[in-house]
Amino acid sequence: MGGKRNTSLIKESNVDVLIIGAGPAGLMAAHALAKSGVNVRIVDQRPDKVAAGQADGIQPRTIESYDLAERLLREGNQVHMAAFYNPSASGGIALTDRVRDVAAPSARFPFEVTLHQGAIEAIFLDSMESLGVKVCRPLTPTSIQVSENDDQLKDVNSHPVRVSFILGRVVLRNLSPLDDHEESEIVHAKFVIGADGAHSWVRKTLSLTLDGEQTTYIWGVVDMTPDTDFPDIRNRCAIHSNNGSCMIIPREDDKVRLYVQLGDRDAVDEESGRVDKSKIGPHELLDATRKIFYPYTFKTPESFDWWTIYIIGQRVASKFSVKDRVFIAGDACHTHSPKAGQGMNASMNDTHNLAWKLTQVLRGWADISLLQTYELERRKYAQDLISFDRQFAKLFSGKPRTEEYMDGVSHEDFFKIFQTFSGFTSGIGIHYAPSLITDSSYQAHAKKLIIGQRVLPQIFVRAADSRPVEIQDLLPADSRFKLIVFVGNSSDATRRDRIRRLAEDIRDVLRPYSPDGISAVFEIIPISCAKKADVRYNDLSKLFGCHWSKVLIDDTDVSGKQGGDGYSNYGVEPLVGAIIVVRPDGYVGMVAPFENVKELGAYFVGFMKVSTPLPNM
């Protein structure tokens, strides 16, 4: 190698999943796949990771899931309160109302976490590194080809996607032919995820279009440590003034992000119609802020941490995948305004949805057709997001209603949107439509545990040691489906016989998909309505073959302050019982009747691959 200067040196390699782009969507995917032991590679054309700025809001649902909570809660700021300011009679602005920032009643963490994107990415990067996976950077993709060979596409073990790269960050339009470059590389992948942002090279190269339009709303963003007498500087604020609108997002340490509305003339180049960043900087953003906040004052800080200007555009990609071998995710498939704090969350949720499906397919557990549910579920979500964002951005960018301007946006109008979409903005209201993996036939057996939504948080108590546990913590994204079995009262001897038969029936249904022991592919969590004073955990751990820590009861903890009412909160009748199938991403996939375990088989046969012949059901 040492002697071959100035000649082409092309490395070729195979990988199961190649991820292009190491932002939140790409890192979520790489981390999830690495944790599942999938052979994965992630590349990025930026030479370094993000240091400041960019996205910063983590929704309650994102905190709940993904094993991020501990570090997010330690490092991030929490936003509990939202304050609304409007024009006051005496000129300037005044406080109209303070309300809880997260209105969704079932939020386990009733707040948002704010933290700069680099810190959030570091959580994934650190955990990935402990698994031996690093981002390869800077590496610029130059071509991508997907095989047209149907046989190859059907064979999950083939590598039908060919991607070539050159080392370094290269502006593509200046590229000379590939063989002029000293170092380059060709990767053959089973699957590719394009998580390369709003200007996605993957999306453009594969001719996937982005549908939608640009608005005329122009906003500036600035991160700084403020020195102000404004009494809500540590709350999320929506300010409607006669001098424009502003949003405050308090951040880690003493930092704050300000979104400031700009008049067209401030920043748009009259000739080209484009935003002209040479005409405006953070000092101009601060000047605009001061006009909006009058009579409150902001001193000029010693420095600004980050700033930018953007025009809101709302667009969704026409397709999210090519032949179910290349997928795009995150900003590559949806762009919208950042102020509702959706961007990073939507992006991470895209690949969280995709990663477990890829893992199940690559392990040979699920059929490749499972991957179609990615576009089905996430494109519908993206459309809902854009539709919400249109309404929100319009009301937020609109002039406030005053006696002189009765067509303006009233506080009531704005507040209504804020409340109505709280399930959506918190990430908690996401509801996947019926599909292969979302079967709502037996919703009546667990009336309040909505099929297609995430499992409601609920504290149960461990039968063996009365320790209270949050059921969500027993449902990690470890690629396995979970079966929560509401068995009724296991302290009752007659019922126990019934439970014994049920346990055998469940084993019969699952065994074909998991010949090496059921817990390799599934996790069973039995929940009894026996009480802590007399329950015997070993009655159930033996029947279901599970570890003692997985046997739960529906009772309060020893202090009486936590837990209880789980059956009723989920709408399960103790005398009837129910089996809840939870997808690896924490969403309810189906409810099976306690008395009809066959339905469980009918669900799994729809997308899972039988490893041994199915028994006669």
Place this chain on the structure above:
Amino acid sequence: MGGKRNTSLIKESNVDVLIIGAGPAGLMAAHALAKSGVNVRIVDQRPDKVAAGQADGIQPRTIESYDLAERLLREGNQVHMAAFYNPSASGGIALTDRVRDVAAPSARFPFEVTLHQGAIEAIFLDSMESLGVKVCRPLTPTSIQVSENDDQLKDVNSHPVRVSFILGRVVLRNLSPLDDHEESEIVHAKFVIGADGAHSWVRKTLSLTLDGEQTTYIWGVVDMTPDTDFPDIRNRCAIHSNNGSCMIIPREDDKVRLYVQLGDRDAVDEESGRVDKSKIGPHELLDATRKIFYPYTFKTPESFDWWTIYIIGQRVASKFSVKDRVFIAGDACHTHSPKAGQGMNASMNDTHNLAWKLTQVLRGWADISLLQTYELERRKYAQDLISFDRQFAKLFSGKPRTEEYMDGVSHEDFFKIFQTFSGFTSGIGIHYAPSLITDSSYQAHAKKLIIGQRVLPQIFVRAADSRPVEIQDLLPADSRFKLIVFVGNSSDATRRDRIRRLAEDIRDVLRPYSPDGISAVFEIIPISCAKKADVRYNDLSKLFGCHWSKVLIDDTDVSGKQGGDGYSNYGVEPLVGAIIVVRPDGYVGMVAPFENVKELGAYFVGFMKVSTPLPNM
């Protein structure tokens, strides 16, 4: 150095605090002092840290304090439930009752954490290492001398204690004269802490006696992963059977510790009267266990993690210090039975009590006489501990009451002791008597915040961002006294004038002790009873010169589920107000009347050193 073989090589060095012994008491001291930036050295004669066995229970109070909670909760097992078994009518044992393991109602963590001693020590060792402090080992002390010179003893900057060491672990009775050893060392210390265990060399060498006696109760202890059908194996259990008593302590992973009562003849050498470890091993302990647990069964495990045998002795050292320059702590000053889970906690609390006092004296903030309160507070506690332990051990080792043996211990007798002492065993009931630093004159101004006890846990809400915070988390052991100022309603303009004057008065009182800015030596936490809907945090942060995150209000959080009633839970009248002085170890030192700030001055003048002339009060 290389050429000088076989000749004496004596290093000499000075240190502020020398700690002998790196068990829980020594490590707590070293860690606390290192965190405070004190020049500290810790030595141990054991070549390695503890790997298994030894103490394993962490009380609720120990979890609350010391910044250990996060890692303890992640790594340890939690004990929520206690189960009691007694002889059943049909032979063998049966469940009598299950109750909460921690009955103290104000416990913030209503459970114990169990984890082997090595893991607990590792928490300190890791944190110390990040501060650049390591245990010097193996190093055996050979002599200790305390100066008799009064002038030197009075001068806090002198090094009146001389300790010599030899490198290695050496059995002292076999020692030849010091100069026969190649490597040795002399340390001159300002202060020495002897935390070298029940057989303390420091204690013996300084002729401090251990008063008390040995009982006739002989117990075995074995740690293992059990395979049993006993349904309470994951609860703390007290088993009284006609074949002896047993206690179960469930532990991390699937491990369990068993304390098993042994008959005298099993283990006592008839000639010497000593426990004969050659006559008994873990298999014999398991056999005794099986007899006690009948009809439940225990399979023989593949291995035992740790085991030992002990005779209960209850003793307290006659003195805890020599000239306030050498202190003994932990097992060096009190020994007792391990079953109530007190040992490690008592030891760590000893040096937690001592470390902040040493820090304040070494920094020149407090007078050296402050150190007398160590023995005053901790010896009284040790005596209470021994008195409790006598009653507990007697009842636990006693035969159960049956129809044939009506003089035996009834479940009611035992349960009563268990409940009565719950404040004590949880560590929460510790109550330091009046002294220089514990002044209960104005208890009536905060009726329920008992002076001399730890600050009751209570959730308040931050005024700036409505985030709920546990007040205990704002009272870290950072060597500073904290002043919690209950100001009343800061939203009321008249009251605000009153608060302004109070803030000035407090500053006048504290300034002499803290000329470089009050927050160098004290932390002020104002708590308003204004509500989150209208409070302005900056009203108070400005007056008291504190960070926005320290201004609290007595209100519920946004979900309405946490916080509120803080004034009433502490017994403070909103219209009156109160100032609570919290010691650096989290105990209430005094309550000062809102209307009489002079009393605050009278408290601090008792032990703190004035850096500038006191203003005229």
